C-alpha cells in the first residue's frame with residue numbers, strides 16, 4: 001500500500017466529520033431500536049428512554065429518587081418505562097404477582113450489595129437463597145426472637161430511656177434520631193455480634209459510632225459499585241473501602257471470640273450469633289462458614305439498624321407538639337400502638353422500593369409484554385399511597401384506618417403493606433424489628449411528651465440514602481416527663 005493511500009485512510013479515520021457522523025448514526029440506531037423496535041416502546045415514560053434512566057439515577061445522587069418517581073407516577077400511571085431496559089410499577093396486582101412468587105430473581109443491583117460475599121439479602125441465586133433461608137429463618141422466628149426480649153430491653157430500650165430522662169431533667173434539646181440509631185445499633189451489637197457497641201453510653205455527637213460511619217460508607221459503596229462498576233476502586237475511594245474492611249474485621253473478631261466458647265459450656269448465650277453458629281441445614285447437615293457468618297452479620301447490621309430507628313423517628317414527628325395518640329398504657333392499648341407503627345411504615349417505608357428481574361421468556365405485566373432480563377422497580381412507597389387501597393386520605397397520617405376500616409379493606413391494606421416486602425424475600429428480621437419498635441415506642445410515649453423548641457429547625461424533607469431519611473439528618477426535640 002502506497003504511503004499516499006495510508007495517509008488518505010488516516011485522514012478519513014481522523015476526520016472529525018466522519019467520527020461525528022459515525023457517532024450520530026450509532027446514536028440514531030439506538031434511539032430507533034429503543035423507541036420503535038423494543039417491546040417496551042409502547043409503555044409510557046420519558047423519551048428517549050435513556051434520558052429517563054439518567055434522570056432516575058440522578059435521584060440516587062440528589063437523594064430525590066422518591067420525589068422523582070412520585071412525579072412520574074402522576075404523569076405516566078402505574079407502569080412505565082424508566083430506561084432502555086427498566087420499568088417501574090406501583091400496581092398492586094403486578095406487585096403481588098412478582099413478589100408472591102419465588103421464580104422471579106432479585107434485580108442486578110443486589111449483586112453490588114454483597115457485603116464481604118454473597119448473602120441472604122444480596123443473592124440472586126434461588127438455590128443459595130433457599131439454603132440460607134432454611135438455616136437462618138428458625139433463628140429469626142417469633143419464638144426464637146421472643147426468647148431475646150430481655151436482651152433487647154437491657155441492651156437498647158432501657159439505655160435509650162435513661163438518656164431521654166437525662167435530657168428531660170436538664171431541659172436540653174437533643175437529636176432523637178441519633179439516640180434511636182444508637183439504641184438500634186446497640187441491640188444489633190448485642191444480638192448479632194454478642195456485644196453491645198456501647199453507643200448509648202457515649203455523649204451525643206461523639207456517639208462512639210465509628211460503626212455508624214462504617215455502615216453508611218459500606219452501604220454507599222454498594223450503591224456506587226452498582227453505578228460505577230469497575231471504576232469503583234480502593235485507590236479512588238480509600239475511605240469507603242476502609243470502612244467496609246473495618247466492618248468485616250469487626251464481624252470476624254466477634255465470631256472468633258464466640259467460637260472460643262466451648263460447645264456445651266454453661267451460660268452460653270442464646271442470641272442470634274450463637275444460634276446462627278449452631279444452625280445446621282436440615283437437608284445437608286451443613287453449617288454456616290465463618291465467611292458466610294461475617295456476610296450475614298454485616299447484612300443484619302446494615303439492614304437492621306437504620307430501618308428501625310428511622311421508623312421510630314418518622315412516627316415521632318406525628319406526635320410532636322401534641323397529645324400522643326397512644327393514651328394510658330400503650331402496651332395494653334396494643335391495637336393502637338400497632339396501628340401507629342403500621343401507619344408510620346406505610347407513610348414513610350424505610351425501604352421505598354424493591355427490584356426484580358423478568359424471567360427467561362419474559363412475562364405479561366398489567367397488559368404489557370415485558371421481555372426477559374428487564375429490571376422491574378416495585379414501588380413500595382407508591383403502593384402505600386394508593387387511594388384505592390388505603391382510602392382517599394392515603395396521603396395523611398391516620399393510624400385509625402388500621403382499626404376502623406371495613407374487614408374487606410383491612411384485608412386489602414394488610415396484603416399491600418410492603419414495608420417488610422413479602423413472599424420468599426420478605427425481611428427475615430421483621431420479628432426483631434417489631435419487638436424493638438413496640439417496646440421502644442410504648443416506653444417513650446408512656447413516659448414523655450416531645451416538642452420542638454422555638455428557633456429549632458428540622459429539615460424533614462425525604463432524602464433517599466440507603467433508607468428513607470430526613471434530609472437534615474436529625475430531629476432535634478425536647479422531652480418532658482408526663483405527670484401521671
Ligand code: HEM
Pocket residue numbers: 120121122133188299300301303304305307308311349350351353354355418419420421424425426427428429430432433
Ligand atoms: C423497621 C425495620 C425494618 C424494615 C422496614 C425492613 C425492611 C426490609 C425489606 C423491605 C426487605 C426486602 C428488601 C428488598 O427486597 O430489597 C428486607 C430484607 C431483609 N431484612 Fe429487613 N427490615 C427491617 C429490619 C431488619 C432487621 C432488624 C434485620 C436483622 C437483624 C433485617 C434483616 C433483613 C434481611 C437479612 C433481609 C433479606 C431477606 C431475604 O432476602 O431473604 N431487617 N428488610
